[in-house]
Amino acid sequence: MLAKRIIPCLDVREGRVVKGTHFVNLVDAGDPVEAAARYDAEGADELVFLDITASSDRREIVTRMVRAVADRIFIPFTVGGGLRTMEDIQAILRAGADKVSLNTSAIDNPGLITEAARYFGSQCIVVAVDARRASPWDEGRPRWEVTTHGGRVRRPLEAVAWAAEAAERGAGEILLTSMDRDGTRAGYDNVLNRRVAERVGVPVIASGGCGALEHLADAFIEGRASAVLAASIFHFGNHTIAEARRYLRARGIPMRPA
Amino acid sequence: MAVEAETLIVDYGMGNLRSVEKALSAVGGRPRVSADPDAVRRAGRLILPGVGAFGDAMGNLGRTGMDEALREAARDGVPLLGLCLGLQLLFTHSEEFGSHLGLGLIPGKVRAFRAPGLRVPHIGWNQVEDLRPDHLFRGIAGGSYFYFVHSLYVEPDRGEHVLARTTYGHAFCSVAGRDNVRGAQFHPEKSQDNGKRLLENFLAL
Numbered sequence: 437m438l439a440k441r442i443i444p445c446l447d448v449r450e451g452r453v454v455k456g457t458h459f460v461n462l463v464d465a466g467d468p469v470e471a472a473a474r475y476d477a478e479g480a481d482e483l484v485f486l487d488i489t490a491s492s493d494r495r496e497i498v499t500r501m502v503r504a505v506a507d508r509i510f511i512p513f514t515v516g517g518g519l520r521t522m523e524d525i526q527a528i529l530r531a532g533a534d535k536v537s538l539n540t541s542a543i544d545n546p547g548l549i550t551e552a553a554r555y556f557g558s559q560c561i562v563v564a565v566d567a568r569r570a571s572p573w574d575e576g577r578p579r580w581e582v583t584t585h586g587g588r589v590r591r592p593l594e595a596v597a598w599a600a601e602a603a604e605r606g607a608g609e610i611l612l613t614s615m616d617r618d619g620t621r622a623g624y625d626n627v628l629n630r631r632v633a634e635r636v637g638v639p640v641i642a643s644g645g646c647g648a649l650e651h652l653a654d655a656f657i658e659g660r661a662s663a664v665l666a667a668s669i670f671h672f673g674n675h676t677i678a679e680a681r682r683y684l685r686a687r688g689i690p691m692r693p694a
Numbered sequence: 695m696a697v698e699a700e701t702l703i704v705d706y707g708m709g710n711l712r713s714v715e716k717a718l719s720a721v722g723g724r725p726r727v728s729a730d731p732d733a734v735r736r737a738g739r740l741i742l743p744g745v746g747a748f749g750d751a752m753g754n755l756g757r758t759g760m761d762e763a764l765r766e767a768a769r770d771g772v773p774l775l776g777l778c779l780g781l782q783l784l785f786t787h788s789e790e791f792g793s794h795l796g797l798g799l800i801p802g803k804v805r806a807f808r809a810p811g812l813r814v815p816h817i818g819w820n821q822v823e824d825l826r827p828d829h830l831f832r833g834i835a836g837g838s839y840f841y842f843v844h845s846l847y848v849e850p851d852r853g854e855h856v857l858a859r860t861t862y863g864h865a866f867c868s869v870a871g872r873d874n875v876r877g878a879q880f881h882p883e884k885s886q887d888n889g890k891r892l893l894e895n896f897l898a899l
Contacts, residue, residue: 437820437821437861438816438818438819438820438842438862439818439819439820439839440818441818441819476886481818481819503712506712506713506716507716510717510720510883510884510885510886510889510890511841511884511886512841512843512881512884529710530712531712532710532712532713532716534710534713534843534884554747555746556745556746557709557745557746557747558815558845559745559815559817559843559844559845560745608815608817608843609815609817637813637814638813638814638815639813639815639817639818662813662817662818663818692819692839693839
């Protein structure tokens with residue numbers, strides 16, 4: 437049976453992990469390769485690197501990091517952040533990433549999804565949707581708007597419809613982040629997750645708000661997600677991947693043995 | 695043929711060769727990546743990786759003469775392992791984006807997942823079951839998990855060419871083989887220890 441996936445997410449800047457991971461025994465906690473190797477050994481199903489490098493030689497820095505990670509880990513990983521052109525995507529995939537995640541560039545130029553999916557294959561094109569509930573907060577008929585730049589910029593797009601368009605254009609997965617929940621540790625927005633999962637035919641990765649093991653289960657059961665993205669719950673040593681896996685298996689969710 | 699059989703990874707412009715190369719090195723292989731059909735004819739062992747579209751892949755293989763080189767090597771008994779799209783290319787034809795002819799090394803076709811309610815692509819870790827006795831599976835238990843990411847699957851004409859099955863909506867052939875030609879739908883290079891074991895077994899063929 438296809439297992440549900442647990443995907444730790446690492447934020448990187450200038451080739452270094454930011455926010456830091458709190459693994460014990462890491463020689464260098466800011467080294468993305470060490471953090472990735474540790475997650476690989478712990479049984480993460482995949483990894484996501486979100487790059488927020490701002491410098492002009494960004495592509496070179498990120499490519500170098502991707503190559504170093506690809507040489508060390510034997511699970512799939514995705515790289516997102518600042519990829520704007522077919523050449524950007526190609527550089528990351530050639531360096532050894534399995535997938536790229538497109539966000540702002542896909543909104544600015546939806547044709548990029550189509551072109552990239554056609555050329556590189558849908559399986560390596562993830563479209564990230566950062567969604568925020570549109571006010572007024574109405575539990576009866578909630579709506580979500582698409583945001584970019586860490587939630588600072590609102591886009592004139594309705595998030596569920598945009599996720600559906602991205603999938604129709606060839607995105608192989610939707611990485612769906614609730615900007616209302618991101619950083620709150622209050623749990624995923626499973627109304628949003630479910631709405632998108634029921635609308636698109638591709639897997640949905642739930643993101644934003646995970647603070648406890650039961651939140652992971654909720655995203656699969658209530659949110660109908662195929663995978664969960666989590667950062668702080670694992671980085672800060674609150675829980676290990678193995679613990680999460682045991683917990684989820686006990687809740688009846690299919691997990692790969694670690 | 696070299697005394698110590700070299701493993702050649704066929705480069706035809708489709709996909710992530712670096713991961714395959716690294717995984718083979720990790721299990722003691724000495725892989726070489728090449729886009730030269732003559733090198734394919736001389737290789738002791740061949741890996742045909744690849745992700746992307748079937749039609750583009752066959753186009754690339756045909757333009758470079760790689761298709762004929764692969765057929766010759768297969769005929770000569772050289773162990774050949776197709777991975778993901780590389781498995782699909784071994785078959786007679788595909789129905790992806792129209793109809794395309796494949797290498798025709800294993801009779802059968804490539805079909806799209808189309809069950810209602812089934813999310814496509816099939817992405818993630820799934821179990822490989824009903825393993826037939828084959829050196830490729832030495833030390834690998836039925837039910838082991840491997841990493842998949844694909845929208846199409848192969849359907850061999852003959853049951854004897856199905857070496858293993860996986861269930862996604864329905865059972866499909868996840869490892870196929872005919873004599874010295876084999877292929878896996880999953881990515882052993884992304885499947886941690888199980889994947890490494892399978893590649894190690896291939897190197898021992």
